[in-house]
Amino acid sequence: MLVPAPRNVRTTFAFFPPENSPAAWQASLETFTTALERAFPGAVLTHRVDPLRGLDVMDFDVEVAPDVWITGRAAMPEPDYAYVTAGNATADEAALFAQWLRDSYLPSPAVVWFNTSAAMENGMETPSPLPATGDSSEIEAFFRNHLASAGVE
Known part of the structure; x- marks a missing residue:
């Protein structure tokens, strides 16, 4: 008997x-820009002002x-405010980015929280901590469980 593959839901993953x-x-934004340029040769980076909030952001x-x-998109206008999103991403795609963010950019693996737009649309507004350890496949499984618990996947 074949087990069906999970749906590959696309949603926005927000990290903060x-x-x-x-x-x-x-x-x-300056340190984040430098980190992206070093880690991802060929990165396309665009700085602009978000018209709704008046914040400097980087797409x-x-x-x-x-x-x-x-x-x-990333916004980090003050030491006490930051967010990074991965838009229209699947759990496996977002997991690759989340692992880089957690392991290569941030000062501690315990400081990354996340939510998804799909879960928030289903009423799950409380963010969750990203696992502090594990490779991208373990993060992907965590993201899939998050989506499933929100009734998305």
Whole structure:
């Protein structure tokens, strides 16, 4: 008997510091830009002002694996406010980016929280901590469980 493959839901994955420690990332758009350029040769980065919030943001497209691109946005205007999104991504695509963010950019693996737009649309508004350890396949499984618990996948 064949077991059907899980649906490959596309959604926006949002990453941010824990609510009780908003300055935990110690990040800025400048350091994030430099990190993306180093980690992802060929990254397409565009700085602009978000017209709704008046914040400096950076839109980016990065190749996280051969022929796997993540389109995202980052805003880090103050030490106590930061977010990064991976838009229209599947769990496996977002997991590759999340692992890089957690393991290569942020000061501690324990400071990454996330939610998805698909889960929020289904009423699951409480963010979850990203696992502090594990490779991208383990993060992917965690993301799939998150979506399933929100009734998405």
